[in-house]
Amino acid sequence: MKRAAIAEFFRRLAQANPNPTTELEYATPFQLLVAVALSAQATDRSVNLCTRKLFALAPRPEDMLTLGEAGVTECIRTIGLFRNKAKNVVALSRLLLERHGGEVPHDRAALEALPGVGRKTANVVLNTVFGDPVMAVDTHIFRLSNRTGLAPGKDVLEVEHALMRRVPKEYLKDAHHWLILHGRYVCTARKPGCGRCIVRDLCDFRDKVD
DNA sequence: ATCCCGAGGG
DNA sequence: CCCTCTGGAT
Numbered sequence: 365m366k367r368a369a370i371a372e373f374f375r376r377l378a379q380a381n382p383n384p385t386t387e388l389e390y391a392t393p394f395q396l397l398v399a400v401a402l403s404a405q406a407t408d409r410s411v412n413l414c415t416r417k418l419f420a421l422a423p424r425p426e427d428m429l430t431l432g433e434a435g436v437t438e439c440i441r442t443i444g445l446f447r448n449k450a451k452n453v454v455a456l457s458r459l460l461l462e463r464h465g466g467e468v469p470h471d472r473a474a475l476e477a478l479p480g481v482g483r484k485t486a487n488v489v490l491n492t493v494f495g496d497p498v499m500a501v502d503t504h505i506f507r508l509s510n511r512t513g514l515a516p517g518k519d520v521l522e523v524e525h526a527l528m529r530r531v532p533k534e535y536l537k538d539a540h541h542w543l544i545l546h547g548r549y550v551c552t553a554r555k556p557g558c559g560r561c562i563v564r565d566l567c568d569f570r571d572k573v574d
Numbered sequence: 575a576t577c578c579c580g581a582g583g584g
Numbered sequence: 585c586c587c588t589c590t591g592g593a594t
Contacts, residue, residue, distance in 0.1 A: 401591090403591085404578095404589090405590095406580080406581085407588085409582090410582085410589080411589095443580060444579035444580045445577095445580085445591085446578090448577095448593085452592085479592090479593090480591090480592065483592095484590075485591075500590070503589065504590065505590080540590095552588090553587080553589085554588075
């Protein structure tokens with residue numbers, strides 16, 4: 365996709381959805397961090413069903429320690445990878461209390477040092493909690509970036525760097541959510557909704573489907 | 575490269 | 585049945 369097409373691509377997504385945000389439910393930075401850590405290989409909808417119960421019982425890191433791994437497991441049993449995630453949520457809460465006074469650090473290295481938090485989760489927190497202009501490349505953004513030709517790359521890190529180079533600066537902060545939502549509801553994995561896509565004419569994939 | 579791992583959709 | 589869902593650790 366050429367530079368002019370990329371600018372038009374984001375102009376349209378911006379007009380369609382001026383204030384994009386996450387569909388994960390949370391009340392505090394800590395809760396967003398936990399929700400994102402739980403969202404690996406799970407839909408936002410199924411994560412929200414878990415976190416409603418979980419955050420009602422344990423809204424803060426110290427409550428998460430009291431609830432314990434068994435209690436957390438009970439709340440999140442309905443999403444995949446729940447054993448690893450329950451262990452991580454408790455350990456992550458303990459580390460936040462020990463190293464950061466229970467607050468979520470505005471620091472990539474500190475975030476990635478938390479159990480169950482890798483580059484993608486750290487980037488979502490940096491973007492959504494602190495408003496940093498960073499791209500978190502998840503399954504949707506990886507697929508859409510390659511399929512449309514917006515920012516091709518053989519792995520997520522390559523796509524992230526391509527996006528940082530190619531997305532116009534003024535759109536960088538919101539681009540994360542625009543791409544997620546477009547990937548989730550229009551440019552889906554199995555059967556892309558090209559017929560209702562507002563950027564179809566800009567897309568490298570437009571004639572390879574239907 | 576492999577494991578983890580439930581729910582929903584087709 | 586198979587594929588997908590805001591991945592991370594080993």
